[in-house]
Amino acid sequence: MRSDSPRRTPDFRALLTSFVLSQLATNISYVAVPLAAVEALGAGPGQVGALASLSSVAFLLIGLPAGAWVDRLDHRRILIAADLCRALLFATLPLAWWLDVLTLGHLYAIVLLNGCATVFFDVGSQSVLPSIVGRDGLIRANTDINTLLALGNMAGRSAGGALVALLTAPVTLVVTAGAYLASGLRLTGIRRTARATPPGRTGAVPLRAQIGEGVRHVFGSGHLRALALSATLVNLGSAMVTAMLPIVFVRELGLSSAAFGLFGAVGGVAVLCGARSARPLAGRFGYGRTLAVGGLYLAPAGLLVPLIDRGPWLLLAGAGWFTYIFKMGMDNVLGVTLRQRMTPDALLGRMIATFRFLLTGALAVGAGLSGLLGELAGVQTALWVGGALVSTSFLPVLLSPVRTLRELPDQQPHGEKV
Template identity: 65%
Template sequence: MQPHSPWRFADFRTLFTGSALSHLGTNIGYVAVPLIAVAALDASPGQVGALATLSTLAFLLIGLPAGAWVDRMRQRRVLIGADLARALLFASVPLAWWLDALTLGHLYAVVLLNGCATVFFDVASQSALPQLVDREALVDANAAMMSLMAASNVAGRGAGGGLVQLLTAPVAVLGTAVAYLASALRLTAIRGAGLPADRRPRARLRTRIAEGLRHVLGNGELRALALTAALSNLGSQIINTMLPVLFYRQPGLGAGALGLYWAAGGAGLLLGARSARPVAERFGYGRALGLAGLCLAPAGLLVPLVDRGAGLWIAGGGWVLAMFKVGMDNVLGVSLRQRMTADSLLGRMNATFRFLLTGALAVGAAVSGLLGELVGVRATLWVGAAFLATAFLPVFLSPVRTRSELPQQRREPAVSAP
């Protein structure tokens, strides 16, 4: 086994498999929930936008304090508790549907509360990872986790589209609940990440949040990484919020085609994540980020051409290339920011990034719903594509582009599997 392989560590393998189940459930729900709103509840573009906004609003509401809390909590318990909460929430959707009591208000509540649980799961997962592997394995560990996320996009969204088409959307959501429950059970096997990373005397919550904000926003490289990722998320969400409306209402498309389209984007993410390390070793970590943005981000302008026939293939190709770039960004950007951050600040750093990045998703969903009502679905796609195509500029114009290596950051030693 390679000396920098993260697979040497038993706790990493456990986190990986638990996260695989969690991502599978998330991606089935990603397809099924908006289609429930459109097909079963006759939701308008504005209501679909509201649903997508509420699904990410929690990162704006509690994202920053969540980082301060996670730094003081046992991350293993946070991960398990978040998955159990998400399983119960999504199990309520098919139950309400079978009782003929499902409403848009119910869906709104489920996605909002699910977002709160996801805040804690995501922050705890990224904060635990550097404690479960050694420094040499960190990039490969992040590449594995980002590849997992991308592969889950392929499998989960493809399966979600198929399940909706075969079994109806409410039944497909039951698969989401089962996947979250299985993830919680798997994560009980983690033995590391049991103690909080920050064991200093407790400071006021406001002070701790401010420390995380200053660390990210006061560092030019971290600030550029956050801005590029936020703009990319904004563009992607403006597009993705309107796609269920377009695919459902466009003759010749439908749930199956939407699932495959999103799965193709997942394939692009996967290829980008797997290519990140070799490309970075050849060109340098910062230059790899800059070149990927310059060469691939403009492909997002092909996405609004989506239609039946050739238009679907052209738009799909543009989406794959744009997501390839995002996959590389995720691996290299996350590795850079983890190496630039002390262990005691990891939760707050990750929460600050999540606040900005997933906050951009909430804003993007709201903007998409509003534009969909005012100017139409197709024009909204062009607005999202413009953001997606230019999001690379903050990193391209920052000192990140000149960085050839990851910064050297001392880490606590991890324990190898026997």
Template identity: 65%
Template sequence: MKSPPDSSSLSPLSPRHVSDSLWHVPDFRALFTASALSQLGSNIGYVAVPLIAVSALDAGAGQVGLLAALSTAAFLLIGLPAGAWVDRMRHRRVLIAADLVRAALFASVPVAWWLGTLTLGQLYAVVLLNGCATVFFDVGSQSVLPHLVGQDDLVRANAALVSLHAVGNVAGRGAGGGLVQLLTAPLAVVATAVSYVGSALRLTGIPKTPAPTPHAERPPRLGAEIAEGLRHVLGNPELRALALGAALTNFGAQLVNTLLPVLFARELGLPAGVLGLYWAVGGVGAFLGARCARRLAGRFGLGRTLGFAGLCTAPAALLVPLVGGGPWLYPAGIGWLLVTFKVGCDNVLAVSLRQRLTPGPLLGRMNATFRFVLTGALAVGSAAAGVIGEFAGVRTALWAGGVCMALAFLPVLLSPVRNRRDLPGQDQRPPTNVMRSP
């Protein structure tokens, strides 16, 4: 039987729970269901927005690449200060405000389309501002999780949320493709706005998070707080390797995903539902990886699962660029399934390791630093996909992405992470004598 978590690892918000099930923790249930609605909306928008650009506004490869780059550029623009800001604010307020802003932005798209005023410029603005709100939502949700479930349940909680993300990829992207075919892409975006409103309402079920501990003297400057978060991540060889490996994966995946709407809609002449189904296969892989992560780490060790498993999935990444019509769709789909299986497994174990290696007052800045690096890689990958697709062809961009994904396991394999059997215990965590945010 699982021993109860040490009371020092739990937030005052979260009552001690003696059940082995996280579903008996009301705060976690509220965060989980809100995240489910948010993921559903995000994934419908992921399919619908580029298809609006291609089918309704006649966008080319370069314009689709710019659209994808702007959707993640916010993590480069405000990703680092966002972590310090989140550490200074009540997390629940941050999450609710982010959802409401995203709902309003996406609601503007079908309204403009109905009025006949929708332009690429508006789509660019919507995805950029939506990215800014998403920065705060993502950093806030990962920062509040340890307070809701306690340190001992982080792996199980992250496994549940990564599984949810994967299911969202399946349901959301599959539904997105179907809604685009049924209602047209602009109207499908209505579902995105409604989902974000539902998420905001569900987040009200989380008790008010406590205000950050006030600083005894003069509050530290924002730049000093950002630098502290950067030093924590980049100065730790394990965190640094996790960031580099995940960045390579994101960069390669974005080279592929950015141009898939162009490839499917124009070169292959396949309907939107097939594109949604292909992306949904990746969701299945991530879900399976998330569900198997704890079992694999228990059998082979956390380090081997994060590092050596990449040797098995690396060749699968080279199947992805073979995607095409007819029978070639299947080996590419299998390759994508295996790549995302590894991603799902990594997301559970690596995020849990990151959280256990980070003291509480630094969680927001650590998460923001990772988001800056990982989503920054998506932004750079989107821009690179547009340039490569425009001047060297869509297939060249896909092959470049496949190679990057195939090599992404090397930073972790060559780092001290490969020797780690388990997550660090409470007594192994870094000292907590760090600056507290006001």
């Protein structure tokens, strides 16, 4: 098998299919859950913000220890268990709605527990990738994954909006549960699996010490530290924007749930275009320059999103939404690949968990802050603060050693051995 053709690997094809199904489920729920809160339960801005925050707060609660656990356990089993748990959780929502016992408390509990399962799925899926495709195949593999994730994003959000309009939001969540179940079943096709930490060492090192190794690895590297700070800023700002969009579309602009789903699908198109453009742009301008200077030109478009209104303003906001998410799509390929290439196998789970703790924790904080600002100062204020954070998120990378990288590093940094 050629190292530059990861799609020739059956295990990678199984992982790709699972990613698509999982992303489809996630993006349908992205539309259906807040709309169920708004339309079926009459939730306000603060409650919608809390709902969005709870969906990712699990990364703050268990994100760091999850990385150490992933490094100790079989990655394939972790992924399957996470998907099956998510399927079961979302299956309870339409059942509760049919029995007329669906409440905001139930929604809160489901998104929190779903977030816990997602912690293990996200950390495990990135950790298993180098063992499946090899380090030389990572950029092609990450490009393929992010391309298909973007397609799932587009299909999920547009289908989610259409299904909500046709079936109501609670019924739409049946599709979410089914897609997670299908993802878990597809993962059984992976034969090559990995556990990064040797079995004999698992019990010898305390969990806290293992977590500390991962944190020091990230913040002790100028490259990884800059990537972490930049991605944290963009996630914080993006979460503030997206948490308020259901309120803007349904209540302030009086648009349909299908329109909200279509707007979300524009972001999926942007991620797709950014992911497919990442490798050729990096080949022409260099990996570091593409990450740093690309942000300088593209990230400020986030300031256009708070201008959202009916008519031409909706198109202008959509253009800003597309542009900054295009940049996020590029970063998803180049940044993730750089992080994987600069990390020893034995630290992959903990490095990924440290990033996820910061990045998804930023989503939780951003969503909660957005709901608070929406209640106290208005939805537009929350949108403007979020747009400002997105527009400046490129600065840590621009001011770091990352901008000088022409090629991906061939070896792990500092010759680290674990």
